[in-house]
Amino acid sequence: MSERVERFVYDDQIVRMFLLVTVLWGVVGMVVGLLIALQLVLPVLNFQTSWLSFGRLRPLHTNAVIFAFAGNAIFAGVYYSSQRLLKARMWSDALGRLHFWGWQAIIVAAAISLPLGYSQSKEYAELEWPIDIAIAIIWVVFAANFFGTLARRRERHLYVALWFYIATLVAIAVLHIFNNLVVVAGPMKSYSIYAGVQDAFMQWWYGHNAVAFFLTTPFLGMMYYFLPKAAERPVYSYRLSILHFWTLVFIYIWAGPHHLHYTALPAWASTLGMLFSVMLWMPSWGGMINGLLTLRGAWSKVTDDPVLKFFVVAITFYGMSTFEGPLMSIKSVNALSHYTDWTIAHVHAGALGWVGFMVFGMIYWLLPRLFQTELWSRKLAELHFWIGTIGILLYIVAIYAAGLTQGLMFRAFDESGRLAYPDFIETTMRLIPMYWARVLGGGLYIAGMVLCAWNVVMTWRSAPATYAEPVHEAPALAAAYPAEAVGAGFKRAAWHRRWEGMPLTFSIWVVVAVVSASLFEIIPMFLIRSNVPTIAAVTPYTPLELAGRDVYISEGCNNCHSQMIRPIRSETARYGEYSKPGEFVYDHPFLWGSRRIGPDLQRIGGKYPNLWHVRHMEDPRSTTPQSVMPPYPWLAKRPLDFAAVESGVAAQVTLGVPYTPDQVKGAADHAREQGKKIAQAIVEQGGPKGLEETRLVALIAYLQRLGTDIKKSTAAAGAGGQRAETVAGRP
């Protein structure tokens, strides 16, 4: 067969664009992280301002570093490496620009909407439905451009890095869509179609796999490309990379339920999640070993090359984090670590160590190539490496200590069998020195990030006025594999090479692996009755309570307070009766939380008088002198949107919550009525007047309702009319 040689140039401008915004959003996301770390030691830094309060900024921090910093880095790495591995320019420059500007617009929308309190509450999926739709569209644009490039490639074999990119593209699309299925209740308000246990399951199926397919697989793809480039050595074992890929893609998707051990999630799902999490040790360490051994014979370069230094530490952190993750998924370990800073330390070991250092290594390797000049300062890059490394270690050691300290204090009993630290605030106060150490460590890491930004800007400034566009040559893609390769058949693993050569079939197999594993957990979770035994006394929230729940979500209370009492003695002794699956059947979305910076609120209803809540929201330190909670003075000043109350109830009806048509029509009046009663009670208790139509009263109504249903007798609920019967009749 005669080979026709084709000439082409790569689109590096799109890589430059993504690289520059990676650095920009990295600084922004991390500075917000530093601010919220400071707010935990100096609550005054919440500035009594709604859009600067911890509950609203915490999701901004996580979304910014995941989707803006890591996301843009992924796109830079994918656009650079894919073109070269495929020997083809990206399919469409226009789609590339649409992808870039669309993604930046989404980030800006997130940076505005989250501080304003528009949130779905689900971790790393907080963005409201219009932004979710935009994400789906832009993701499709990215996928179209990527698969279009695959289709017109000049290299038949798809290198392993591209498999990881394909897995990222298909898995993130599936996860994003199914976790964000909602019923719209307003221009920036929606309710998850799932409730309680099932919503929690879907969220952590998403949440865990967002870590897997957004923060792991694309970076592994980048590791398999950029590490050999930097080390000038091929990957240690290509076979190991095949095994790494398929086992990771198949196993990861099952592991989500380990985020919900000992909660109201059924034990079978929890055990399954634990088992597959432990199995993740195999592929993760296989990948880490493959990465480190790629440096065989090149270790001497590590001492001189900041790029390799970043990569070595990143891969080491990948190994440590992926050892620790399965460890934390073991139920008895998780019983201690869950709801504590141990999880935060684990996440930051992965995010700062693995993701961050992979990004920095890639940036420093790309800078001279993209900007066609020398790196402005190698010494600055070296300095970045060292202060970044010290920063990570200071951060995680302090926060591991905080997690273990608080976890052990939560469960400590004295000789008489009573809680050793019955006052929650005692466990918080013990963490303050460690939180200061975190501020120092995080500050150092950010200083490194700023040095990187400086180096990037200065390198950019010394770039030529016009970039050279080298022309490359490669033979056009042959119509099929050479006959001898295919003719050898299965014995020569031609089947796998065929997959690799046919991206569509390959992608379908990735979808099969991801979806089949998901369905093995999702189908029984949704269809088997025994998963969520119903409780007749549990009835829907009143319209005002529902509105209060929306306030709770908007303020991000779930970022610090759980609503899930595990059936563990120390928890029932501290908070009361453990949580039952049937208590959450009307919770769209679930609000179980994942970290207790403050106490659990599942049984808060009726614990304090209404006036206590008024005082507490106005100034938490007036009721708990050492509290680190932000004040919420605006809640007593801002009126409740009663039109939104009605649309909220109507949306709940769409979701199957058994409100009658009359209840929907009269929702606003009912809410006003209940608001008046609560406001009256506050006045009678010696509190301020005029709160009846404020957000504060709605929030108090919700808090006073929390966890009280199961205290009502079934008979009393039955006497209340049809609602209790309807509940009992639900599947």
Place this chain on the structure above:
Amino acid sequence: MSLTDVMSGFGLHMFAEAGLVLFGAAFLAITVTTFLRRNREQFERARLLPLEDDGGGPQEREVTSHE
């Protein structure tokens, strides 16, 4: 009889065990075909792919520039 009845009849243990068997079979198949078959030279070529392209850097441009 609804789908819920059918699914409830299976019992929950079945899903976990079937999933494990499914994974075991897939893992075995991939391992065997990856490691035991003699396709060394194919993989050898594949692993060199990242090193085939130029980095677009200044030192390589002369090699790849044309006209």
